[in-house]
Amino acid sequence: MKRRIIPIVAAGLAATSLSFTAGPALADETSSPSPTSSPSASPTEDPTADPSSTPTDPGTTSGAFSGYSSSGIATPIKIEIFEPTIPIPTVPQAEFDLGYAKVKADSSTTKGRASFMWPGDGVGEGLKTFFSQLGLPTSLVENGYPVQVNSQYPSDTTKQHNAPFPGTSMTTTSGKGKARATVGFSNDCNAGDGAGDDSGDPAGGGALLPGLPGVPLIDNLNDILGVLGLGRGAAPASRTFSRVDGDAPDAPVEPADTDVCQLPAALSALIDVNGYVADSQSTSDGTLVTSTSRASLGDVRLLGGLVTMSGITSTMVATSDGATGKANGRADYGTLTIAGQSFGFGPEGYVAAGTAGAIPGLPDNPAEALAALGITVQLPKPVYKAEGDKASGTIEGLIVTIDLKTLKPVLSQLPLSTILAQIPFPPEAAILKSLLGSLGNLSPKVVIHLGYTTSAVDTVQALTVPDNVPDNDPTSEPTESGDSGTGGGATGGGAAPAGGGAVPPAEPAAPVADAAPDQLTEVAATSGLPPLFSIPGLLLFAGLGGALLAGSYFRRLGAMVLGAGGACTHGLESGLPDLRKVQ
Amino acid sequence: MSVPILEVCDVHAAYGRIEVLRGVDLSVPKGAVLALLGPNGAGKSTLTRIVSGQKKPTSGDIHLGGVNVRDARPEDLARVGLCTVPEGRSVFPNLTVQENLLLMSYAGVAAPAVLDTAFSYFPRLHERRHQLAGTMSGGEQQMLAMSRALASDPALLILDELSMGLAPLIVDELYETVSQIAASGVSILCIEQFARTALRVADYAAVMSGGRVVATGEPAEILETMSDVILGGAA
Structure with missing residues (x-):
């Protein structure tokens, strides 16, 4: 029971502290009923503003649009490696997304994908090919990249959940008009079981993201958000569970267990994080299509603590009602510490050493110091695009660029060829051996995106089909109906006398006279090309024939101008000479 | 000129x-x-077929004696003095030499004149005039084919692969006859894969490769500039 209460208490604490610290670093200018309202919004605001919960039928197309498409990607940590010597035909050449939630939906299909660690589309989609090219056994990746879950509607896999190891959760669901993908990771091995048994706690759900009311919360990840350490009081570098909930005695988490859920040492030297959540979802109720992407991180430590942040949450929402598209988003930060100097972010901008400055931007001195090390920190501007009923946008919390050219002199000193020569590589792994041998030439650039979210929606309007569609086929018989006037000229006229015996006496001339104006009216309303053998058709063929004649004439005329009046282009006579008499 | x-x-x-x-x-x-x-495969035989009217070109012109002969039929071209000895001789194997030659009289030339022309150029045919053409050697069949062509009193003679399948001595003998025919005023277009023999009797030479004429000139120039590999080796 205590274990169940811990995340709720932690969430409450986090919510209380966030209202003071997490400011709108990058807020949208347009007002919107979207989840991007004030960060100080009360936790009691409706946390269930899930568009998918509207009672309308998402499959109907009777709303403001008849079709739509939407997509959304959320990645708390996206690591891109630009190194041209890596033989992967993508740019960047390598990519690691720690937490990857992607949804893609349209009027007929919805898809979701969640992955705890996604190696980029190039490798993730084609891992089997890479294995076979590198001479590795493809049986390991027979079913594709293993750390992912996928769902699709309609299909036989509309929901998939997996927890590859303690502390992680990957869930995706797809249904009629909605798709969702969520990924969570917590280094305390407490990422929920995915059963959604925490979803019935509205207080916890509302308090976990007080800055984002209206954003549908993740049912099975409340526990994670409770331990993300979003509060100001959390030490950025701390990775202990007791720091977050303040109730360590009641949290029987053994240190040995938490070690299982830590990031690998090699990776944590570059970037370490207490936990993260990625959530993407797309919903459509027939009148409004919404794509929401959200990425949240707990305490982030870059480069062994050189840069730390006490929490990042970025959200991107794109909506369209068929007439107007809107793109809104925001990125919320806790405290940013660069080389020991803290910067708090609030409504007035950053606060460093007691002095306030404007957002965005970093003070020059730390930035210059980092630049000398090949490290650049950027606060990227949001990108919003709204054009008619189309909307898209991208929000990123922070971009850190690390240029590792400085490592090249060190790498080049490594006796890689000697080392590799002593390893008995099988012939199938020759490519792998050559790749390892080229490590000495590496000078990669690493770009880390924190809180990367992107969403896009688009809609199409239904075609207006007229009630009365005229028949443009001249070969078809006129429509038979009870109306004697629709019989057409000759046919109708001919039929009337033939059936004269059975049909009640009628004036034969009258229907023909009536039919003519009706037909003229319908033909006048006909769209497209006129019927074949009509006057425009004749004009068309006559024009083509005339152009042919004119072309031939002008060709001969040109030849005459050039002195070649004969049939031969060389100006010679045509015929059959007597070769025996040629002089 | x-x-x-x-x-x-x-x-x-x-x-x-x-x-x-x-x-x-x-x-x-x-x-x-x-x-x-x-x-x-350079296109030599295709050019022969086009000049003799057996195949239509997709574009371009053929001029004979300064006259464009577009769309002329092969038989019409033969009547005006264009005669082709095709690749493979094409004699009637089940007819005797004399019967093969007499067939040429149907083109309007008197039979004695046909025989006289043939036997004067190739006395060996006179020895074998009663032999079935199919039983003769390749060189003798080639002589018979050339005799039939000469019987039509050609002004332009096209010889397609005269030396194909023949022994070098026979080829030399045939080309001696070719030079005699040329000396009588007949223009000759001699298609050959093997260069040296043909160049010995030619006044001019051209080299085709890949569907184009890639070199023209005097036989000595052609022999110097073109490698033996391109010209098919020493024939």
């Missing part, structure tokens, strides 16, 4: 979608022997 008896101007030709002649330009002066050389 006299008009060339044969002039090929930018002729293109194709078999279906495969283009085999890609703009051939060639000129045979009156009374000259022109050796058209080139490797197998």
